[in-house]
Amino acid sequence: MIGVITGDIVNSRSVSSEIWLPELKTYFESLGKHPEDWEIYRGDSFQLQVKPQVILEKALIIKLLIQKNKNINVRMSLGIGERSFKGERITESNGSAFIYSGENLDKLKGTQIVIETPFDEINEYFNPILQLIDLISLNWKSATAETMYLALTNENSIQKELSQMLSKAPATINKALKRGGFSEIKEILALFDSKIKKYV
Numbered sequence: 001m002i003g004v005i006t007g008d009i010v011n012s013r014s015v016s017s018e019i020w021l022p023e024l025k026t027y028f029e030s031l032g033k034h035p036e037d038w039e040i041y042r043g044d045s046f047q048l049q050v051k052p053q054v055i056l057e058k059a060l061i062i063k064l065l066i067q068k069n070k071n072i073n074v075r076m077s078l079g080i081g082e083r084s085f086k087g088e089r090i091t092e093s094n095g096s097a098f099i100y101s102g103e104n105l106d107k108l109k110g111t112q113i114v115i116e117t118p119f120d121e122i123n124e125y126f127n128p129i130l131q132l133i134d135l136i137s138l139n140w141k142s143a144t145a146e147t148m149y150l151a152l153t154n155e156n157s158i159q160k161e162l163s164q165m166l167s168k169a170p171a172t173i174n175k176a177l178k179r180g181g182f183s184e185i186k187e188i189l190a191l192f193d194s195k196i197k198k199y200v
Helices: 017-027 052-067 096-107 120-137 143-153 159-166 169-182 182-198
Strands: 003-009 038-041 045-050 072-083 113-116
Touching: 003 096, 003 113, 017 038, 017 045, 017 052, 038 143, 045 052, 045 159, 052 072, 052 113, 052 143, 052 182, 072 096, 096 113, 113 120, 120 182, 143 159, 143 169, 143 182, 159 169
Parallel strands: 072 113
Antiparallel strands: 003 045, 003 072, 038 045
16 A cells, blocks of 8 residues: 645745745655656646655644745645556556545645545544644744644654754744644654554
């Protein structure tokens, strides 16, 4: 089984792509090869293949990476399933993971992140949680998103090191993480990991 994230940038025309695109590409490059594992197309849409166990973590990192920038957001549909055909480009590949991910992006209404898998327990358990994360994320200011992004992508770093990266006091870092619900998100990621391991 594989995980597929299909997404697009919301309000992408309101800011220059030079602000967010290079960093998004760099992050994707750290996860796999282009274009077989990831691709950015139509200027502001993307598809990415990851391991099922980390699909939620990677999606949240993408969300934080984008929301570090003012006035833009990201919609994402997460699919876990099979890959029945592997194309030279990820957008040419097929299988249930791609169908779940691609079709649900077109249906997204009222929320900006959704997951579909062959497992009812995962779908029914985590989609309400994702809706809640989406609601909370509307209150993330760019500084909060940046702090949480660095904390999630530098998990072994202590707050002192994060404060050096951001040139901010440790107390400021701590407040930003609390404001963004970072510890709760970490708990959700741990819960997802423990539940998905039963199936994949």
